[in-house]
Amino acid sequence: MTDSLLSVSDLRVSFATPDGAFEALRGVDLAVAPGEVMGVVGESGSGKSVTALATMGLLDRKGRITGGAIRFRDADIAGASRRRLRALRGSKLSMIFQNPRSALNPVRRIGQQIGDALGAHLGLSRRKATEEAIELLRTVQFRDPEQRMHSYPHELSGGMCQRVMIAMAIACRPDLLLADEPTTGLDVTTQKHVMDLLVGLVRERGMAMVLITHDLGLATHYCQRIAVMEQGRVVEENEAGTLFAEPQHPYTQRLVAASPTRESTIEGLAGGGAVALPPRMAPAHRAGQGPLLEVRDLVKRFSNGTLGVDGVSFALAPGASLGLVGESGSGKSTISRLVCRLLDQTSGEVIFDGQDVGAVRERDFHRSPHRRDIQIVFQDALESLNPRFTAFDSIADPLRRLGGLRARAALTAEVEDAARRVGLPIELLDRLPHQLSGGQRARVGIARAIAVRPRLLVLDEPTAALDVSVQAVVLQLLERLRRESGMAYLFISHDLGVVRMLCEQVIVLRAGRIVEAGDTNDIFEHSQAPYTRELLAAIPYFVPGGRATQEAPPDVTGVPA
Amino acid sequence: MTTTITRQRGTLRSRRGLLRVANPATIAACAGVVLLVLVAILADWIAPFDPLASNVRNALQPPSARHWMGTDQIGRDVLSRLIVATRLDLSIAVSAVALSFAFGAVIGGVSGYVGGRLDRWIGRTVDVLMAFPLFVLAMALVAALGNSIANVIYATAIINLPFYIRFARAEVNMRRHFGWVEAARASGNSHARVVLFFLLPNVLPAMAVQISLNLGWAILNAAGLSFIGLGARPPTPEWGIMVAEAARFITTGKWWLIVFPGLALTLSVLCFNLLGDAARDALDPRRRT
Numbered sequence: 001m002t003d004s005l006l007s008v009s010d011l012r013v014s015f016a017t018p019d020g021a022f023e024a025l026r027g028v029d030l031a032v033a034p035g036e037v038m039g040v041v042g043e044s045g046s047g048k049s050v051t052a053l054a055t056m057g058l059l060d061r062k063g064r065i066t067g068g069a070i071r072f073r074d075a076d077i078a079g080a081s082r083r084r085l086r087a088l089r090g091s092k093l094s095m096i097f098q099n100p101r102s103a104l105n106p107v108r109r110i111g112q113q114i115g116d117a118l119g120a121h122l123g124l125s126r127r128k129a130t131e132e133a134i135e136l137l138r139t140v141q142f143r144d145p146e147q148r149m150h151s152y153p154h155e156l157s158g159g160m161c162q163r164v165m166i167a168m169a170i171a172c173r174p175d176l177l178l179a180d181e182p183t184t185g186l187d188v189t190t191q192k193h194v195m196d197l198l199v200g201l202v203r204e205r206g207m208a209m210v211l212i213t214h215d216l217g218l219a220t221h222y223c224q225r226i227a228v229m230e231q232g233r234v235v236e237e238n239e240a241g242t243l244f245a246e247p248q249h250p251y252t253q254r255l256v257a258a259s260p261t262r263e264s265t266i267e268g269l270a271g272g273g274a275v276a277l278p279p280r281m282a283p284a285h286r287a288g289q290g291p292l293l294e295v296r297d298l299v300k301r302f303s304n305g306t307l308g309v310d311g312v313s314f315a316l317a318p319g320a321s322l323g324l325v326g327e328s329g330s331g332k333s334t335i336s337r338l339v340c341r342l343l344d345q346t347s348g349e350v351i352f353d354g355q356d357v358g359a360v361r362e363r364d365f366h367r368s369p370h371r372r373d374i375q376i377v378f379q380d381a382l383e384s385l386n387p388r389f390t391a392f393d394s395i396a397d398p399l400r401r402l403g404g405l406r407a408r409a410a411l412t413a414e415v416e417d418a419a420r421r422v423g424l425p426i427e428l429l430d431r432l433p434h435q436l437s438g439g440q441r442a443r444v445g446i447a448r449a450i451a452v453r454p455r456l457l458v459l460d461e462p463t464a465a466l467d468v469s470v471q472a473v474v475l476q477l478l479e480r481l482r483r484e485s486g487m488a489y490l491f492i493s494h495d496l497g498v499v500r501m502l503c504e505q506v507i508v509l510r511a512g513r514i515v516e517a518g519d520t521n522d523i524f525e526h527s528q529a530p531y532t533r534e535l536l537a538a539i540p541y542f543v544p545g546g547r548a549t550q551e552a553p554p555d556v557t558g559v560p561a
Numbered sequence: 562m563t564t565t566i567t568r569q570r571g572t573l574r575s576r577r578g579l580l581r582v583a584n585p586a587t588i589a590a591c592a593g594v595v596l597l598v599l600v601a602i603l604a605d606w607i608a609p610f611d612p613l614a615s616n617v618r619n620a621l622q623p624p625s626a627r628h629w630m631g632t633d634q635i636g637r638d639v640l641s642r643l644i645v646a647t648r649l650d651l652s653i654a655v656s657a658v659a660l661s662f663a664f665g666a667v668i669g670g671v672s673g674y675v676g677g678r679l680d681r682w683i684g685r686t687v688d689v690l691m692a693f694p695l696f697v698l699a700m701a702l703v704a705a706l707g708n709s710i711a712n713v714i715y716a717t718a719i720i721n722l723p724f725y726i727r728f729a730r731a732e733v734n735m736r737r738h739f740g741w742v743e744a745a746r747a748s749g750n751s752h753a754r755v756v757l758f759f760l761l762p763n764v765l766p767a768m769a770v771q772i773s774l775n776l777g778w779a780i781l782n783a784a785g786l787s788f789i790g791l792g793a794r795p796p797t798p799e800w801g802i803m804v805a806e807a808a809r810f811i812t813t814g815k816w817w818l819i820v821f822p823g824l825a826l827t828l829s830v831l832c833f834n835l836l837g838d839a840a841r842d843a844l845d846p847r848r849r850t
Contacts, residue, residue, distance in 0.1 A: 342743050366749045376747050384740025388762050394744075401749030448744065 004031040005208050006055065006176055011068035011078070013047075013054050024050045026232040027068065032176065032208050037199060039223030039240065040212045041255075043467040044438070046229040048212045052178045054078075055210075056095050057085035072176070091121040094169040096198075098181040100161035104153040110164045111137075111149025117168045136167040141197060159190035166198055170205065177202060177209045183218070187327035188494065192538040195222055214467065216259045217542035220244060228252045244544040258472040259542045260497040266479045269472040269501075290354055291315040292488050293339065293456055298348035300334050300512075308334040309345075310512035316505075318455070321482065321489040323499035323520065325535075326509035332492045335509075336458045339490060340376045341365040352456070372402040375454035379461040381441035385433040391444045392429040395419065395451050402452045418451040419443075421484075422477060439470035443477070450481060457482075458490045463498060475502060496539055500524055508532045587839040593832035601648040610638035612645040612798045621810070624817055631817040633806065639817060642798040643825055649799050650829075653710065653792075654779035657717035658772055664718075665725020666761055666768060672726065673733030674756050680730070687723040695720040699782060703791045713792035717782050721775055728771055732764040770840045777833030784826055800826050 013025040025047045032038045040048050053059050055070055057077060070077040072093060077085065089095075097103040105113060114133040118124050124132060130149075137145035140163040153161055162182060169177055182198065183191040199222050202209045213219050219226050220240050227237040228251065236249040247253045258269060293316040300309040309331040316322045324332045337343040339350060341362055350358030357370050365371055375398070378384035385394055395415045396405075405411045416426055424443040433441055442462065449457060459478065463471040479502060482489055493499050499506055500520055507517040508529065516529040527533050600607065616636035624631045630639035672683040690698075702716035736742065737760070745759045746752075784801030786792045793799040795806065800822045807818035 337743075340747060342746055363752055366746065366751050371747075371749050374747075376744070378740035378744060380740060384744055386741040386745070386759060386763070389741075394741075397745065397750070398748035445744075448748065 003033065005034045005036075005073065006030070006032040006210075007069075007071045008051065008055065009069050009071075011051065011054060011070060012066045013050055013059065013063055014066050016062045016064070023066075024063070024232055025054070028229070028232070028234055030210075030227060030234060030237075032210060034175070035203075035206050035208055036225065037202060037209045037211060037223045039219035039226035040210060040229060041214065041216055041219045041226060042229035043214060043255075043469065045231070047232040048229055049180050050232075051229070052095065052180050052210065052212055055178060056089060056093060057082075058089075058095075087121075090117060090174070091172045092174050093176050093178070094172070094174040095178040095180065096162070096165050096169050096182045098184055100165045101153060101158060103165055104161055106153055109150050109152060110156070114149075114164070114168050114171060117171045121172045132171070133167075136171055137164075139170075139201065140164070140167045141193075157190075158186050159194055162186065162194050163197070166194075166201070170201060170207070173205065173207075175207060177207055178212070179209060180212045181214070182211070184214075188496075189327065189534060189538045191218075192540070195540075215540065215542075216244065216255065216468070217540035220543060221540045228255065244542075254469060256544055258469040260472075260501060261543065262497075262541045264501065266476055266501050269476060292318040292320075292353060293490070294349075294351040295335075295339065296349040296351070298335065298338060298350065299346045300331075300338060300343070301346045307512055309338065311348075312509075312512070312514055314507055314514070314517065316456070316488050316490060319482070319486045319488055320505065321491060321503045323491045323493060323503035323506040324509060325493055325496055325499050325506060326515075327494060327535075329511065330509040331512035332509050333460055334512075336376065336460045336490065336492050339456075340374055340458050341368075341371075342376075366401070372398070372452040373455045374458070375449040375452065375456075376458040376460060377445050377449045377462045380465045381438060381445050382433055382465075384445050385441060387433055390430050390432055391419075391424070391436065391440075391447075394433075394444055395429075395447045398448060398452045414451065415447075418447040421450065421481065422447040437470075438466050439473060442466060442470070442474050446474075446477065446481070450485070450487070453485065454487060456488050456490065458492070460492045461494065464493070464495070471498075478502065496524075496536060497541065508535065586835055590832045590835035590839065593828060594836055597647060597651065597829055597832065600644055601651045604645045604648045608638075608641040608644045610641040612637060612642040613796055614638075621815055621818075623815075630821045631815075633803075633818055634810065639803075639821055642803060643800070643821055646798040646800050646803065646822075647825070649710075649793060649797065650780050650783055650801075653714055653717065653783040654776050657714045657779050657783075658721065658775050660714070660718035661721035661725050661775075662768065662772055665722050666729045666764065667757075668722075669726035669729025669731075670733045670756050670761050670764065673730035674737050674752070674760060676734070676737075683726065683730075687726050690720075691723045696782065696785060699786060700789070700791060703786060708791055708794075710792055713783055713786050716786075717779050720782075721779065724771060724775070725768065728768055729761070729764055732767060733760045736760060736763060770837055773833050773837035773840055775837075777830035777837075780833070781826065781830055 008028055008030040011025050011028040012023065014021045014023045028047065028051055030040070030051070040051065042048050050059070050063070054065060055077065057080065059065070065078050068078065072088065075084070075088065077088070080088070104110070111130065111133045114136055115126070115129040118129045118132050133149055134145045137149055142148050142160070142163065153164070156164070179198065183194050186194060195218065199209070211219065211223055223240050225237065226240050226243050227234045228243070228249065229235065230251045236243065236247065236252045243252070244256050247256050260269065295315070296313050298309050298312045299307070301307050312331070312335060314322065324335060326332045334343065338345050341357060341360065344362045345358060348358065349356055352370055352374065355370070357365070357368065360368050389397070392415055395418050396411055399405045399411060399414050403414065405414060415429065419426055419429060422443040424440060424447055428436065428440060436444065446462070462478070463474050466474060475498065478489070481487065489502070491499060491503050503520050505518070506520045506523050508515040508523065508531070510531055516523060516527060516532050523532060524536065527536065614637065619632055619636040620634055622628055622632040628638050628640065630643065633639055668683060672680045699716040699720050702719060703712050706712040706715065733756070742755060742759060745755050750759070783792065784799070784804070787799050787801035788805045793802060795802055803822040804819060804826070807815070807822065810818050
């Protein structure tokens with residue numbers, strides 16, 4: 001391993017916590033060759049980011065390297081002085097962070113910030129730095145960089161901010177770039193643009209890159225070699241093509257099984273093959289044969305004048321599942337709030353079970369008999385649970401308010417029944433949200449929504465914040481619940497792969513309007529709208545059998561000067 | 562009224578925050594506050610003499626084994642007056658702070674949750690209130706409402722109100738778009754219930770910090786008002802009155818008359834402020850696990 005650019009051996013990092021030392025890394029071994037794009041994948045808490053931070057010498061005061069070595073070229077990073085590290089950072093090693101908006105200084109113009117990065121290491125004059133900054137912005141495909149360099153970060157979109165971060169990271173022509181979830185939080189089409197740009201630049205300039213991601217699809221698309229991390233260790237490392245096609249370690253096998261591919265079905269997701277799902281129940285439905293939910297010409301204009309939803313109509317049959325997909329700003333979340341009567345529409349009708357619930361004002365809807373029929377599951381499970389409520393309180397609240405349950409025994413029975421239906425262990429009911437894992441929190445959120453046995457469940461990105469193995473379990477849970485109870489689902493998501501598995505019908509939204517609507521299979525296989533096709537093409541589908549990209553492996557010998 | 566203080570301390574301990582940030586100053590401040598509360602409760606039992614009993618033959622005695630803090634111009638025991646005064650000063654401060662806390666939390670909570678025009682109106686009113694020199698405002702209020710201890714409490718509560726309104730408004734406003742607030746609405750709670758039973762309980766721990774910082778200041782305010790003759794009146798034992806009466810004897814070297822009530826004031830304000838700082842550190846999200 002003497003020819004590797006970066007070599008990490010038996011790295012151990014521990015963090016001081018009030019409960020004693022926590023070992024975040026327990027012997028990590030990694031080697032990155034010059035010019036190589038290396039992927040590090042794993043779920044939250046596996047130590048991916050800590051590895052990157054330790055490599056950059058950016059661990060905070062509580063974190064300490066307790067063993068092992070990090071060697072960059074011939075330099076020892078683990079034992080380097082601060083001054084030495086500062087000289088290395090930026091010029092030889094640089095890093096791209098997850099949230100570009102918070103990584104940029106909000107009160108300085110982006111041109112100045114790039115200039116700062118240049119000035120610190122190259123000692124350029126101000127004029128020269130400005131020229132160089134414009135050149136860099138052009139490299140990261142800014143249109144009109146002379147003008148845009150005077151922008152502040154808040155004037156740019158998330159994708160643009162990430163391009164600025166990339167420009168800063170490559171400003172001093174480093175040999176190694178560490179990219180920590182560089183596209184998490186970006187829309188799928190933006191993600192593709194940013195990743196193509198990043199990987200293109202890395203290859204062009206002969207840099208090496210470590211791409212840290214939770215997305216196996218992204219890793220297989222862009223990396224040559226991939227390391228899988230679990231609980232502070234690298235459990236398996238191999239060529240991208242063979243690693244996921246023939247996973248050796250049980251954890252890798254689990255990860256592969258849980259990751260949705262282009263062909264996966266709900267039943268096939270997650271460990272050990274198919275899970276039996278119950279047969280479909282006939283939906284409980286009173287008012288004849290009409291749709292359960294019908295939305296006509298829905299318009300929402302916000303108080304600042306922007307049009308969030310612009311004339312949307314659709315219908316949802318009892319027991320059916322409809323997906324609303326679109327990128328940020330497409331109005332999908334606004335539609336979910338309008339249907340749930342958490343927001344008043346500007347015009348249009350929301351007809352539920354033959355009655356115009358849209359005519360009831362949002363502030364009076366909690367008294368409507370239909371309040372319990374329409375329930376919602378929110379995106380971020382932690383943010384959607386009251387931090388001062390135990391799981392029991394959270395699930396009991398709708399039962400008290402809408403179910404009219406007051407007696408402790410009856411309430412307990414109902415809460416425990418809801419918990420059982422979502423597979424939440426009863427003994428976890430007296431825990432507070434921060435004492436639960438991500439998957440358990442998601443279950444509490446679902447239990448709260450289904451406790452009053454609604455007929456329509458709106459799911460607003462219910463798995464967006466979850467690890468892939470947890471996502472698989474939650475998706476299966478949702479499918480099982482729908483089959484058992486005959487609920488109808490309105491599923492809001494930016495993740496088309498998930499929508500494809502869970503929904504029979506799908507609506508593609510863009511800027512508050514419907515681009516295309518129809519059967520999920522039709523849309524995914526023979527889409528008519530160019531926008532839908534662009535969206536579908538941008539998904540980095542997980543292909544276990546190898547690289548899906550056409551690019552030839554880059555020239556490994558091209559070590560930059 | 563002491564329940565607010567003890568409950569606040571309970572919250573901190575359950576987060577293990579206080580123990581972690583415990584430094585000698587914090588521990589001393591806690592001990593000081595506990596001592597203050599105990600003295601206030603047990604005043605009648607631990608005061609060695611009747612605080613109102615005068616004895617002119619024994620006037621202006623320096624500290625001695627019999628009178629630890631000496632006697633005043635009409636021979637009353639300074640220590641006994643100091644002890645009994647603790648109860649009055651502490652109850653004025655605690656009642657005033659409790660009032661402004663209760664009203665401030667609700668007004669600020671509604672303002673932050675509803676937003677829009679109501680929020681702007683409340684915000685401007687608070688700005689106007691804060692533009693006055695607060696002590697002058699308190700004087701004016703007591704003068705207008707009538708010179709009584711109850712009115713001192715109301716005046717202190719009113720001048721404290723803006724801080725609580727602003728604080729509650731900011732904290733509620735930050736949280737009003739969280740998923741659990743929308744979930745509470747979907748669970749059939751009215752807007753009023755969401756503010757009272759969901760948002761405010763989440764804001765209260767952070768506001769408890771403000772309480773502790775405010776208590777010291779409220780004690781000072783009450784003493785200041787009685788120093789200039791508003792609120793409590795002689796011969797009632799009260800720290801501000803004791804300082805005011807002692808002021809006449811500064812030049813004649815009767816130091817104990819002013820030093821001991823002054824020290825009582827200074828130390829109690831210091832203890833509450835230190836406790837507030839410690840509470841703020843403990844509740845700081847960056848220090849929380």
